[in-house]
Amino acid sequence: MKQLGSQTWEFTNRPVILGSSAVVGPEEGEGPLASDFDFIFDSLEMDEKTWEKAERALFEKASLLALINANIDKEKLEFFVGGDLMNQIISSSFAARKLGVPYLGVFGACSTSMESLAIASMIVDSGGGKYALAGTSSHNCTVEKQFRYPTEYGSQKPPTAQYTVTGSGCAVVGQNDGSGNYPVVVSATLGRIMDLGLTDPFNMGTAMAPAAADTITAHFRDTGLSPGHYDLIVTGDLASVGLPIAKTLLAKEGIPMEQTTFDDCGLLIYDLEKQKYVIAGGSGCGCSAVVTYGHILKRLKKGELKRVLIVATGALLSPLSYQQGESIPCVAHAVAIESGGEA
């Protein structure tokens, strides 16, 4: 591994994603990416008695499916790096219990998807392990209940609000032995906290946009690349409110984002015209995870994309910090992935 600039790791041994999984709920199954998901639950309950147990079932299913898709026996897996939005990341810890391998719990709110992928890639790249699973999850009913109001209340939301994705995405990172056409994890740019003083938990896109712009700027400064190097750059879950703000901030920084397709996982996962209930778009740990591990990796494998940069954004508030009048610290972690054909 090699440090580029101050915030970026280049994975010089080019670890690969041997297989991944994307498991979602019924609403994501009605969205435009439905055919890219491995499994779609037909109810939010998922045959469990509580929302939290449902989220756990979701995460456990995704983690086992990733191993199957990677053609790796559970016994061969060496490390699991995971986290989620639940207090004390219980969904992840229960999934870790089922996997039975050494477990590093992480938390970066919705940036957890790329934080866990960056750490899993570092483990494999630096010789710490042969196979490491990275994964995360979110469930609409657990997250809304914990951070805002239980969905059963049917409370109204402002037009800046986003809709928590019910989904879990996992990826098996393995050493690159040159065989197979696996997507390669090229680099990771770790984000620092950006907090512009916003305090509204119904306006996450605005709060997180500066973190996304800061990490993207750092990525190009550290690597010396320009946006045109990538066919696609996606933010995690800025949605319809946050993405234009990030675009404005990046334009001010002089980053020529017009060289590439710059989109957002929270916009890709739903049809905002038809699925009005998602308001500004998707959010939650599961959002960038299932869009990346379902949709984007499939496009890389098909050759429709060659190089992508996934910039997962996270709002690191707690209901209590918000109630105590604190602003929302935000972070974004970026991971660059390219198709196996590239060298």
Place this chain on the structure above:
Amino acid sequence: MKQLGSQTWEFTNRPVILGSSAVVGPEEGEGPLASDFDFIFDSLEMDEKTWEKAERALFEKASLLALINANIDKEKLEFFVGGDLMNQIISSSFAARKLGVPYLGVFGACSTSMESLAIASMIVDSGGGKYALAGTSSHNCTVEKQFRYPTEYGSQKPPTAQYTVTGSGCAVVGQNDGSGNYPVVVSATLGRIMDLGLTDPFNMGTAMAPAAADTITAHFRDTGLSPGHYDLIVTGDLASVGLPIAKTLLAKEGIPMEQTTFDDCGLLIYDLEKQKYVIAGGSGCGCSAVVTYGHILKRLKKGELKRVLIVATGALLSPLSYQQGESIPCVAHAVAIESGGEA
């Protein structure tokens, strides 16, 4: 970095701890390790208006003190790996905001101390950065309020209960350039989840003991060492109930722990005879952090100890998982540290 067996990383570039800090509350300041702490707050309020803001002040103070003790300018610090017990690890995220460097949030309950040290050491060892700060915190009043009852209720506790340490400990991990007599981070053994079905949040020592025994067993299996290699092996916070259970489990595994001094940070930090209110002993993320970064590192530097193994234990429950009848998944992460004189 080199993988030993399946669970252990050997840090082949021998990263060092350039400086560390241990900041505690008034009760820890009345304990036997008082003279080893860098700063002792004389009230639990720490001049803040809420317990959570107090914990944040504690963590921020410890993180900045570690940089001072390491003689590193804040601007030189490259990564911060931190976590705590609060929902969404807010204490850590607010400390990260103050530090202004790329931030990896982690959660392993009370094992967070060694999880963060292991990841920070991996970053430095594998060339991902020159300086990485690892740290964690806990505060008696935030943790008791969140996991059990607000301390203001004055509720009674059973004799198996432990007392959450008010403390934050941080360490600056840096590259080993051969100069100075800095403690060396030699290896880390990452733990897997052990869950024997216990459900009592007032009996964490019993719940966590199997995780500690499992990780210690894995460490000696992976490294080929025996307990006599270390002058001291400490568990994180098994306290008076859990430590004897871990000893029994290790005896059953045939690990000759009698070759070394085998103790527990939760027993070292308080005088259980005089400080009756701690009941079975200390617990919380801050417990193993301040005992390691205050007491044990000082003993290593003085030459009183040559090689130590810190086995931080964590109970990965949430109040909600417990209320839904779930058992407590536990984990332990071990890090081996030796004095700089060793080669």
